[in-house]
Amino acid sequence: MFKQRQTNNLFQAAFKTLALIYHQSVYNLRTTHRNAVIGLLLTIMQSALMVILLMTLYLLVGIRGSPIRGDFMLFVMSGIFLFMTHVQTASAVSSSHSVSAGIVKHEPLNAAILISGAALAVLYRQTLSCIVILSVYHLTFEQITIEDPVGAGMLYLLAWFSGCCVGLVFLGIRPWSPQASTMITNIYQRINMIASGKMFVANAMPGFLLPWFSWNPLFHLIDQTRGYIFINYSPHRTDLLYPLWISIGALMIGLLINFTTRKYESVSWSAGQ
Structure with missing residues (x-):
């Protein structure tokens, strides 16, 4: 218990770090529900419910065919899956750890492991959800x-x-102002319900409407993904490199903020908030 951990070489250190990330990811998966299987089923049902609600909205509006020549359900699911993965990952990472949390006091853990564990847990849940929903639709309804x-x-x-x-x-931002960080995260998720453009086709959008969506990297990702999914669709109004550069820029800003915060963050901050 009181023995200091030592690593003999870089490979051993990398293996121990990956093992910690794996166990932290499993821990995050198990915290969603007491039963791990039920927790995964709830994630699948959440994505399926989003698909059903969007399909119902299309039917109520009167749209019964895909704006792209291809399967209508695949068009809907392509937007839902990327949207759910993006916003849930942002939410999970934004609340992945705090200096006042008890788990941080365990010596092997650090911020990078907790962040990686939270992100990988979401990736596992959403990937499993995508595979299950696509498989059920392919085997049950239409190939x-x-x-x-x-x-x-x-x-x-x-x-x-x-x-x-x-x-x-x-x-x-969270250690400086937890309420503001939570509010901004929620606003970001709500804005992306529309601004992600999962319900629209960029090539068919009028010119006056496009600037309201083109600022969002997720809009570019969803439209470019549909170009890879459908043989009859070629994106002309979105850029593949734009979300990549925006993501790298956000990564650099996030690292700078977190490294600066770690110098000043104290457990006493949470006592006064």
Whole structure:
């Protein structure tokens, strides 16, 4: 218990760090529900409910066909999956740790492990949810074809990575003002319900409406992903590099804020808030 941990080489240190990240990810998965299986089923049901609600909205408006030549449900799910992954990752990373939390007092843990564990837990849950929902739809209702699954999967990971970067910025703000950080995180999630453009097609949007969405990296990611999913769609109004550069910029800003905060953050801060 009181023995100091030592590593003989870089490989051993990397292996121990990866083991800690794995156990922290499992811990985050188990905290969502007492039963791990039920927790995963709830995540799947949440994504399925979002798909059903969006489909119902389309039917109420009178849209019964896909704006893109292809499967209508695949069009809906392509937007929902990237949206859910992005916003839930940002939320999980923004609340991944605090200096006053009891788990931080354990010697092997550090901020990087807690952040990585929170992000990977969301990636695991959302990826499993995507696979299950797509498999059930493919086997039960209608066979689907994804033109470039590797490219679509890479953009899915980029949506997760951009959520990590945005959440890192919110995490740096949280010690200074927890209420403001929570409010900004919630506002960001609500804005992306519309601003992500998951219900629209960028190529078909009028010119006066496009600037209201083009600032959002998630809008570019969803539109570019549909270009990899559907053989008949080629995005012309979105840029693949824009969300990448925005994510890298948010990552740098988040790291600067967190490193600066760590110099001044104290357990006594939480006592006065």
